[in-house]
Amino acid sequence: MFIKNWLRLFSSLKKEKFSTMNVFIQKLNPITGANDWIVQNEDYDYHQEVARSAFADMLHDTERNQLYEQAIKAAIEKMHAVGKRANVLDIGTGTGLLSMMAAKHGADSIVACEAFKPMGECALKIIAINGFQDKIKVIPKRSTQLTVGDGGDIKERCNILVTEVFDTELIGEGALSTFNHAHKNLLEKDSIVVPTSATIYAQIVECPLAQNWNKIKDIFNDDGELLIRVPDSINNCLGSAAVHDIQLSQLPQSSFNTIISPLPVLRFDWSGKTPFIFERSTINTIKSEADGKAQVVFMWWDLQMDIEGKLILSCAPHWAHPLTKKKKNGVEIPWRDHWMQAVYYLPQEIIVKKDQEIHLISCHDEYSLWFNLTENLKITDVHYLNPVCECGLHVTFSRTRIGQMNDTRQRKKFLSLFDKHVNSNSVIIILSDGFYFGLTAAKLGAKKIYFTETNHMSRRILHDFINHNNLENVEVMSSLNQLKEIDFTEVTMILGEPYFISSILPWDNLLFVYLLKGMRKFLSNTVQIFPVKAVIKGIAVHFEHLWKIRSPLKTCEGFLMKHFDDLIEDSSNISDDNVEAQPLWEYPGIALTKETEIVSLDLVNVPETALKVNGSFFLHGNLDCNGIALWVEWHLDGTPKNIISTGPVSAVEVGQKINWDMYTRQGVWLFPSKAVKNIDYTFKFDFNEGSISFTSH
Template identity: 30%
Template sequence: MLLLLRCGKQFLLKRRQQIHLIPRTIMSSTTSGNGVMFQLKVDPLTGNSEWIVIQEQEQDDFLSTNNNKQLLANTCYLDMLNDTPRNTAYRNAIDSTLLSLNHHHHTHVLDIGSGTGLLSMMAARAMGISSSSSSSSSQSRGTVTACESYLPMLKLMKKVLRANNMDGKIRLFNKRSDELQVGVHMTSRADVLVSEILDSELLGEGLIPTLQHAHDNLLVQGYKTVPYKATTYGQLVESTHLWKLHDLFSNEANVADGIRLVPKGKETILRVKQQQFAMHCDAMSEEIQLLSEPFKIFEFDFSKRPDSHGETQLHVKATNDGIVHAVVSWWVLQLDEEGNIFYSTAPKWITSPFQHNGLTSSYSSNRDWCDHWKQCVWFSKGKGLPVSKDEDVCMDATHTEISISYEFKAQSQLSETDHHDFRPHDSHITLSPERIAIYGDKYWRRSMLDAINYALKEKDSPLCVIADDSVFLTVAVAHLSKTSHIISLFPGLREKGAQYLQAVADENGYSMDRLEVINASKQQWTMSDTHQKKVDLLIAEPFYFGAEGMLPWQGLQFWSKRTMLDSILSEDVCIMPCKGILKACAMSLPDLWRSRRALENIEGFDHTMVNSTLGACGGLSSSSESPCLPFFTWQCGDIQKLSDECTIMEFDLLKPLSSCQGKAKVEFTEAGVCHGFALWIDWVMDSANNIIISTGPDRRYWKQGVKLLGEPLIVGKNVSGICSTVIEASFDSSSGELSVKNRL
């Protein structure tokens, strides 16, 4: 299991303890100064983590194993390198910038966060440090210094440099830029800075502190930089979908089940973090009503030392009547000083919004779908801000070193929740937007309550163990059964969960003397842990805090917990869910497949040697399998289902954890091009198989596992198309790993 810190980005590796991240993969790493890599490995079944020490000589072997190849496959590198508009813009800007310098002057270029070395090689080529040179800087008009803090990526960069005859022509350091010293690592201050330390929000990868340190310590006065400038833009929107992702109080008020996860006066006790969330807004464009024209927010000039803090007040005219549920934002890069080369992360509904600002034809808003840079969404508080056409909306925007935030001036009078801001911060629980939407979904809640009532049937004073991080199940059981004793494991929430249960007890009609939270880290339980009573109900959603962005079978942690408790389960114990069903369907995913296809020549540089390690599809040997990766498939650009759903195998949660395998024949029901399969788990909550919680592609609040094919298949019920295929899966109970293969 891997924890993604957008590997290779120096700032996050330095500050991973200070920044809250929703993990997207299940392993992270850092390095010491002596060539040792520390790998954080998280067990997918127990959730327990440990740091593994990997010596320098072991690292190539470590990355060559199948399980650990997913380490880099889960990063954004492959998607970034397949972004042709990005690559071309950087190449043109680097060539233009270096061409403008005095040819008689020896130019020093610094590449921060060098990744595979693409920008470094572009700079070296532009300065005549060509692959044919017998040595590097001595026979050319320049020097390139590159730093890459993520050691596995630095290993890959060395392979790329070697394959392109650039080995030894670029000074490469396994360090963060703030660890570089002029006179020690760099012979002189650099004249030109090239970098790509930008995230979807722009600032989240530490752009500002990195530039500040470089300006003060590593760059000459009057240095050049690529990119040159960035401007953030925004637009006010109304969207019911976006509203449901954060306003649990209003959505819960429309549900008549008597359970209040966010009681009146405590509306923010369960909440999303106040931040911008990266999303593919094009996928929801038909559900978004635009309430303003695009407006400029901040401009960052990278040729100057950036400020750590900035504020601006905007007056935005509403273009329609509606409710401002969110601000959708994006940025536009100006890569060259002359203003000829641009790159934008704008949504596709922004066709040519900046022509009046003088942007040239080099700018294109119709970039290909890519996952490494999305748009960002900032949620308006509560029910949102009602506006009328032509009304002036006053909005304050603030940026720190790593984030941008917004505040509506008029909202304190118009938003109901602002009057009931719950202050005891120790009781707050911050959840993902999708988890907030699930807890506010009346259909999901009804299914869960039906399952709980079924489980409680004919149980007198039951002992119920909640084996996951579900505050909903804990509150619901306490609310529905006045005689039950409840033990919540809360492996992720822990003490935070206990504080929350205490805070909402009165509004939900239960007493805390019937509830307790027990440390879930132990590997075996005895009757002394349950007050000498056997467990009558063992239930979960399943949901594990911090694992929302991972592969859907992460929920099989519940199977491990059920096995751990096996010796203290009663003979007639009710286990919920009682079964997990691994399901799949064939899909056309042209945008996603293109973004992960095998790399060849990128702006004149061979990258074929990184394909296997980065988990590319297409053009590889038949024995090379692309990994399953977690995606919201509905946000993956152009998509189409090509088959009915099929069952690959079942996990019998009534029995202890065991390895299992299965396969299914997939019959194609639609003609088209199959790029892979979406995989997910349907959780069967009751023994009668009547209550099923699906996490499939039609459910927007869960990520699916996506298994891309090595090569796309033309499929369908016709002469030229393949009519069926077989998909196989095996689950290893010792490691918690699920492997998936396709057999034609």
Template identity: 30%
Template sequence: MSSGSTQRMFQLKLDSLTGKSEWVVVEGDDEDDGSSVDLATTSYLDMLNDTTRNKAYRQAIDNTVTRPCNVLDIGAGTGLLSMMAARALGSADSTVASDDKGRVVACESYLPMAKLMRKVVHSNGMSRKIHVINNRSDELKVGVDISTRADILVSEILDSELLGEGLIPTLQNAHDELLVENPDTVPYRAVTYGQLVESSFLWRLHDLYSNEICASDGIRLVPTERSSILSIEPQQYPMHCDPLQEELKLLSEPFKIFEFDFWKRPSSHGEAEILVEAATSGSVNAVLSWWVLQLDKEGTVFYSTAPKWIKLLQTEFPGNENWCDHWKQCVWFVPGKGLSVSKGENIQLLAVHSDISISYSLWAESQRNKKEHVIRKDDFQLTLSPEKIATYSDDKWRRYVSLALQNALHRKDSPLCFVLDDSIFLATAIAHLCKTSRVMLLFPGLRERGLQYLRATAETNQFSADRLKLLDHRLEYISIHETDGKKIDLLVGEPFYYGSETWLPWKNLRFWKERTRLEGILSKDAIVIPCKGILRVCAMSLPDLWKSRCSLTYIEGFNHSVANTILGACGNLPSPQEGPILPFFVWQSGESKELSERLTLMEFDFSKPMSSCSGKAKVKFTGTGICHGFVLWIDWVLSAENDSVVSTGPDHRQWKQGVKLLKTPVAVSSQDHMSSDDFHSVEMEANFDSANGDLMIQYVFV
């Protein structure tokens, strides 16, 4: 490669239909280099559309950068904070950055973002005022990468938990190696807060043991004697809690947990013992937490991620009144059924923070020595997502699936059954329901840990573990040799792939791809469950989500329009550009309203090998309002005989839906409320490409 050639880089690409990953080389100067695929699903765009955040940072930087100095921006993103600092230095009119006026160094470790930052900085005429470094901040050396230690640190390396993006190690290294003694910082301080709540919904997200006791299928994924064998990761989970407000029982007043000062070196470990009085009686199912930023030293600029019911009372820390998706509240699940408390009772809460996370334990004072709420840890544990635990806790879902399996298995004598995905429920149910079955497991994500779990729970579910066989999921072709000379009688999947929770719904059509490669070893009368997938659509009003995904123009005076394509902007795009379809929990996406009937757009027939397909539908509006886009999901038809259907639509909180946002919101109304200015229907067409798993949507308002 010649010295004048474009920069090249490696990116990891995932084929959702095969589950395989491969490193590919992309040209660093390409306008469409594939980075947009990665960055469109990040929170960058939403963060840059957060006007409250942007204004707060601008005010704090203006209050802090008031003299010639050296400024370091860590995790610089698009360079917004760096440009604010450079402008505050008074160097915006200079053609050359000079040491006597100070300088700004922008450090960004992620190469696609560093490339984008250079474009944004250049488009604002500030390339000579900001030194962009594509490196981790702990790899910077004074005298090599930067000339001197920085007087001021500006940063935005915060996640919903506060610490998850490595805030503490980053600050430690910065204070040790990159900053002057007693530097100024933006932000200046962060304080975390918590509140104890009762919630049946939050309880179902983690306590499968208690919830499946009432299940009617006789299957026990969590045996009585091994109540912690299946669990979620013990961590804080980001979640929009405002939609749960009417369902939550607030068991305490808000309480302060930790305080982190950015202007001094933080500790890697901290503990806080907090005495919390129960405001009312109930069961503590979760600790909700949020944080408040003090951005400037004087304490005049704040930003809060508190839920709405806190913000209404929190006059001393006015926070963001707008919905945003980049920062949410966090939920820490209290093990088991929760901690029973009485009104006025004292609860002891111990909060512990590490370099990257915060954890909690709590007990009522009357149980101080018992700590009855703590569940004994099993020697072996399998962890699943809270949404998957909630699915397995859903008695209706379990009944539908069990009925479909029973109907299929009663027709077969000693059937060979094949579990295509990572469903421990299906594997357990088949072995439990049919004592003569043999069960082949693909388990592409769980692998040996999934098999180990099934062996540990086999006795409880009354089957022999030697009827299970784990296959090599990496084989290009699975032959009849791998199935011990027998053809497959029953092919099943949820479909559920471990680690695929952030995918678009149709990415789980990997199930269809796997079914296709087994075509040669399916028996003539093989039963496939689910037998069909139905792509469903509904037009919706989603004003908060649409605003968060709008194309960027000027942010606090800095043009960001060059970032729109790579960040996956959807709203206010110039023709003929279209934004991507993105995965969201619609129930967590702010204000929403269904404006049309729910229609079938396309069907996927799993009884046949995978092929490209298409479908059309005319969606009629049933309400009056502003349409911001279309929500798409897949309903899985388990059995054609009894129309047993498992839906993943927007009223089912365990699954993300695909959201196609419009470039421009459209006023719509039903035909019963005729208006010459409103649209009454939309004609939609969907095309599925079996080669890459992509789904293309076209629409015309009528």
């Protein structure tokens, strides 16, 4: 097989007229689980980095752009009003947009720095085609490398700083050190900074839905009998302080109970008038507004763009956004994927009563935030510690995966499968990662269960479950080679969730089939295999906003952006696949078609030949199509009630919003809007290569 793959590679190279621009690299194939040798552009990493810098959704953010421009204009006018030159420094210029705004409004000198070389070169071209090449100096350096004075990068210190060095967590891109260095080395004493300050807000809630992404639940049967208890090591773990960024506006308001309404907890002064503090904690003593469990902190921030405080950019979810009250007058709340809201999980849940006094502790270091809540006035050092996962769960699995483990609908379907097929003679091999729910088969009477857990941390967690529940009929294999040690004549069932840590796209979990193939010759013909079928489905969608993350700009606030569009498109064509993974529940979309079955794969007897399917999505309604959403249905045993879908959770109605599963990521292909009646597609699955491709035309 190895030689065959090499011959195929060299054959393809001849067809492509192989040059020094292509190289062999090893890359993990998530479908086969093997490291394949592939031909790739020698600058692949470079192009991937360029493609990932496609912050077009940020430049599609009209409110952001206009607030920056208004604040820049006000700063320049203020300098001119006191008889000073307006000398602007733009840190991390990107496309050069903020610098061009400064030039448009009469800045006397403008220096823009950009450390990412391809973006700096792109900025030069954009600045030139917009006619500002004589007004803006672009320096290919980090701001911390700039020199000031005769012979330096900047002749003299600037008196206006414009920059956007923020992320969802506000300070995660090093904003504190960037501003601190600029004030010490690059700016005059009384300079104006755009934006001038930021405020972080926190809302304390009880939210079982969000807690599903953080805490694993015990497993019960339909009669309420406890089957599997979660180990104390997991229950008592403080979790991870890592930010969980989501589109909070898409979280149903009925899913949470507000314990403390949004309040400002941390303020950052970018103006330089107060010292920059890189580690800090604040305490807010407040009274609970309702009975409940304090579980989660919702966080977002706003920027004060100008000195007077007239221009405020808010990242609040819709229920707390200052524009919400104006929405009746046609004002839409801005959509942002570059600055979302964040969820932080409190290290410990606290049961509170209405009007009870509690203390919210908000902490940050140079790059991150974390929160704690206490009823005790005697605050101890532990309340200030950044929570670190010790159980392994929170560092091994994504938030989405932890939620999937808790999915009640999925649990019921597996219980139904076990009730029907597991008995005292059952010897089961489980081919999945982190399928701890499979332990219920042991409690339901299985003779023996063999888990294949190749990931060290996942294996450690599984052992904790086994020991905590005193299970003696379970054995854990650290590698697939260990399966050779078992008596395959006794095996009655092969079971997969299927889920694998290496999976990204929904069909990557077909790795189950390749693992199964390796042991088929050892299995008897009577062995039961679950799931029995995988059905890949798709639907044409009009996404309300998601298209912006891949959409060309053309122009931004009147400035031509062609060179940026070309740069991103060229690199994306080299480094990106058509389909990417997204949690579509966070991104509203209208169904333009019914669900379309693209292909049905028999997992028990997989045809080991190349499969090619052509089909069409027939569009309905007047909305343009700007994306195709794709997912997999796993048919556990062939009965309609035992189907696990990674797609919509309710019937799809054409012209209506799609309700997506919140515990998986779907595949999506985004493209410019198409006002057509149908979209033709081609789906290919090469079993031998372990490759799947989806294209539309």
